[in-house]
Amino acid sequence: MILPVKIRVKQVSKEELFEAHRKEEVLTYCQRCSNYEKNHSCPDFDFDAVRYLEPYEHATVILTEIETQPIQSIINQLDALNFQSRVFNNYMKEESDEKIDMSDIVSMHAFEDIKNQMSDQLLLLEDQIDQSIGLPPGSCTRCAVCLKQEGLACRFPEMLRYSLEALGFLVSEIYKAHFDMELGWAKGELPKQFCTCSVLMTKEKSDETLILGILEGMVLRINEEVI
Numbered sequence: 001m002i003l004p005v006k007i008r009v010k011q012v013s014k015e016e017l018f019e020a021h022r023k024e025e026v027l028t029y030c031q032r033c034s035n036y037e038k039n040h041s042c043p044d045f046d047f048d049a050v051r052y053l054e055p056y057e058h059a060t061v062i063l064t065e066i067e068t069q070p071i072q073s074i075i076n077q078l079d080a081l082n083f084q085s086r087v088f089n090n091y092m093k094e095e096s097d098e099k100i101d102m103s104d105i106v107s108m109h110a111f112e113d114i115k116n117q118m119s120d121q122l123l124l125l126e127d128q129i130d131q132s133i134g135l136p137p138g139s140c141t142r143c144a145v146c147l148k149q150e151g152l153a154c155r156f157p158e159m160l161r162y163s164l165e166a167l168g169f170l171v172s173e174i175y176k177a178h179f180d181m182e183l184g185w186a187k188g189e190l191p192k193q194f195c196t197c198s199v200l201m202t203k204e205k206s207d208e209t210l211i212l213g214i215l216e217g218m219v220l221r222i223n224e225e226v227i
């Protein structure tokens with residue numbers, strides 16, 4: 001099954017983006033995550049968002065949305081073993097079969113797949129737009145195990161980027177303020193849509209048409225060989 005990814009972009013000033021900055025609150029969420037201090041893209045850092053984003057003035061917020069209704073209609077035919085996402089491996093492989101809910105597995109697969117695609121697309125955008133940097137949706141999973149866990153430097157420092165959450169932004173506030181969206185999520189159920197939020201920071205105002213042109217055509221593939 002191939003599902004189209006709908007992309008929306010909205011350009012805001014850096015000041016408007018920082019209205020969703022809740023460094024202390026978001027850090028408490030990060031501290032509850034198993035990636036905390038174990039991934040070079042995750043806190044704790046020896047810098048903060050103000051310093052990291054100092055060279056930039058504008059933020060193009062990029063929202064991805066995927067309707068999940070088509071997945072709902074085939075969810076009983078899916079097999080957990082066909083979803084080998086890094087998130088699944090990190091968080092679910094120790095769980096017994098009866099504890100693993102297919103909706104959660106598909107949601108994790110979708111998030112990781114879109115995160116990986118968007119991370120690469122943001123690097124492409126950085127190549128096209130002078131003085132820009134991408135903030136992808138989530139932690140880096142380029143290596144099977146982040147080298148930070150072995151006390152080593154990042155293997156791909158030129159591709160290492162930080163998510164909005166890692167920099168202390170409350171992403172739910174960004175959805176609400178700029179897209180009038182409140183995300184609902186219930187364990188064991190597919191949400192109506194899979195959504196991710198990324199940002200491309202730029203020094204000058206960017207061309208939204210150029211950004212949409214580079215991002216268009218993204219799809220999510222679900223277990224094609226089984227369906």
Ligand code: SF4
Nearest residue numbers: 140143146147154155
């Ligand atoms: S590229 Fe590898 S070492 Fe660097 S942050 Fe990502 S997972 Fe960690």
